[in-house]
Amino acid sequence: MVNSQSELRSEPAPLPGQGLRPADGAAAEQATIGPRDLGRVNWRGLWTLYLREVKRFLNVFTQTIMAPMVTSLLFLAIFTLALGRGNLKFGEVPYAVFLAPGLIMMQIIQNAFANTSSSLLISKVQGNIVDVLMPPLSHFELALGFAGGGVTRGLTVGLAAGVAMAIFVPIGIHQPLAIVWYALNASVMLALLGMIGGIWAEKFDHIAAVTNFVIVPFSFLSGTFYSIERLPEGWLLVAHLNPFFYLIDGFRYGFLGHHDGNLLIGSLVVAGINAALCLLVVRMLARGYKLKP
């Protein structure tokens, strides 16, 4: 009930069953049609939105799941071939074992972002965003529904890439909790960033630019392919200011038990960023920034 208030506010004509006094003759019939009591959370609406977001990417799974999987295998192949057929060691582990977690994280980052940003932008461009804004869903529920879809995509792709690479590379698991924690945080962070991007962008060019010039470079240059110890002195500090570095470093720790940065700081940084992004997204939806006229 609370949720539907804002939607009703600007309606010039009263809706059937809402705010209309039943006409005399039809009183008995009309009495049964009242506003639905949704409770504190519109669970059905939230679930429906989430399901739509998930089905949206499952519908084209060759592009959304298989393609990232193949890409990560290709990266694994070219980097291990180019860097000397597995003779190369990073610390105590072969390079491929070092690389695999980074590649999984890279795909999580890129796909979680792609899911929410493309969903929102396509809805905006095609004009069916109103179908999402009109139903009695609160801003928080909207954010949760969209972000949930992005997180599911990120985790699904991560799992698919991981399983595919495990066929070729002996990937061990050191700390499952760290893997889950960082995979989840990465998906949430990028899904929220994708929402901000999707809400802000007006054309596909805009979102392509953000993907090509921000998301991809960051996911490449955050220690996916190399240990940041290799960076020159001054850049080491820059690397530590990059939140994606903590995601990749912590995620890799879950597999290898080795980390370059401080895990506690990393966890706090990513959790803090996620909380801030969440507030920002809810605020943007509440104000209707670029979504409502």
Add this chain to the structure above:
Amino acid sequence: MQPAGYSAPRRFGAVNGRGLWTLYRRAFLRFCKFAVEGTLGQVVSSALFLTVFTLALPERVETLGGVAPLVFLLPGIVAYQAFHAAFENAAFPVVYDKLEGMMGDVLMAPLKPWEIVVAYVGAATLAGLVTGTAILLLGALVVPLPLASLGLVLAFGALGCLLFALMGFLTGLWAEKWDRYAVVETFLVLPLGILSGTFFTLQAVPAVGRELMRFNPVFYAIDGVRAGFIGSAQAPAAVGLAVLALLCLALFALCWRLTAAGYKIRA
């Protein structure tokens, strides 16, 4: 006598030169419209690959294929990006014209099927070469690149771009939706492009793979372009040129026949 106000039907020679030029120009101007964004994206991805490889290479590795690693990598990356651009600029317009219903305008014009293929594919080949040149010039600012034989670079670059443009045209004909375009790009062009010696030498590949590489035409194209810069090839240039030229001819014939038959473009 013609009635007043009607002109006689236009006559062309064997080639409708003006029509061909018009269609070609349209296809190339389309590329130009998005050239800056498109090329910039490819420049960034090339720069990322170079940076990442440099940082990931162990310090003891001082040469790759007989030259400094960056000198080895840059020509490969330039060739791959050029080929990819050629593919994209051939496939994209065909799918777009089909979906938007503009293909009819092209088919109605007094153009022979081979002229249509030449216009689309020619413009895409040029787009690939332009993209490659742009990335090369920017890369050369950072990497001191030798140039052993300009002729080899141009020959292999043009043939490689032509090959990918023809593949793009075929993809465009075959694709009814963007999904199919994406499928070909992800599962054929991307693997062909980057598993063909863009980033590694033949010696780095296990024996089985080395044999397979000899049947991969893209390997010859990338190797040929690189040989034009660094002066040492992994496969004989003559074999490469012959393989690529024959393959291009075969694909052109296929494109021509399919266009003539109206495969998926004529109701």
